[in-house]
Amino acid sequence: MLVNMKKIVEDAAKSNYAVPGFNVFGYEDAAAIVAAAEELDCPVILMTNRDAVAHMPFDILGGVLRGVAENAKVPVCVHLDHGKTFEEAVKAIKAGYTSVMYDGSQLPLEENIKNTKEIVRMAHAVGVTVEAEIGSVGYNDPSIEAKAVYTEPEEAKKFAEETGVDALAVAIGTLHRMETQAAKIQYDRLDKIQELTNVPIVIHGSTGITDDDLQKLAKYRVAKINIGTALRMVFGYKLRETIEANPKEFDRIKFFKEPMEAVRKAAKEKMILLGLGK
Secondary structure (H helix, E strand, O other): OEEOOHHHHHHHHOOOOOEEEEEOOOHHHHHHHHHHHHHHOOOEEEEEOHHHHHHOOHHHHHHHHHHHHHOOOOOEEEEEEEEOOHHHHHHHHHOOOOEEEEOOOOOOHHHHHHHHHHHHHHHHOOOOEEEEEEOEOEEOOOOOOOOOEOOOHHHHHHHHHHHOOOEEEEOOOOEEOOOOOOOOOOHHHHHHHHHHOOOOEEEOOHHHOOHHHHHHHOOOOEEEEEEOHHHHHHHHHHHHHHHHHOOOOOOHHHHHHHHHHHHHHHHHHHHHHOOOOO
């Protein structure tokens, strides 16, 4: 069933589990992730990042993901990840997304607050939830220019109170596009953020988080944990393996079966680590 993010993150924030937000790039990975969520009877968030919407227009991608969500037996939110402008948020909402993230994390605090408030006002008017970021989660990819800045707890408090966001992404030691589990989580910083705010917390760059830390974070007021690279790697490596093992095959639909199954298994493992399906 298609839902926005509000109940999903509010329930998770007050429970000992977190809901994964998985970056997806089309029907194949979205369907596999939802299949895993249905097996565990738990909610899930399907997200599209800037690479995905650059490859496939909002209205087409939104239609595909809404179709997957509407036919699911569990709550599924369709979420825009790292939207950079008011216009992108509007495009996503018109395309059927039920939740958007505005990422003004590279801007001065007051400008980030101002822009986020405008998007919250617009999105809430049509029943769409909003996530935003304070501090800035950097990238493990040197080709991407984005300054990494740890979240200051006092700024998180001010940001949450003034914007009215439904979920707050914070920077406590992770990086986007990490391929190994090497992130060093600053739990003292998270403790202070949690003490000063009451909004559900989001952690980005979670492929780089160890299994032990994922389980530990789920017991905080962390409601949403973003995972992208882990599933991209699973799908891509299995797809390459399948193609190389079948040199005379040319039907791409036949190539997708094994990568989809690999994604389903990997997504299910992450959900269980985060306390879902128990």
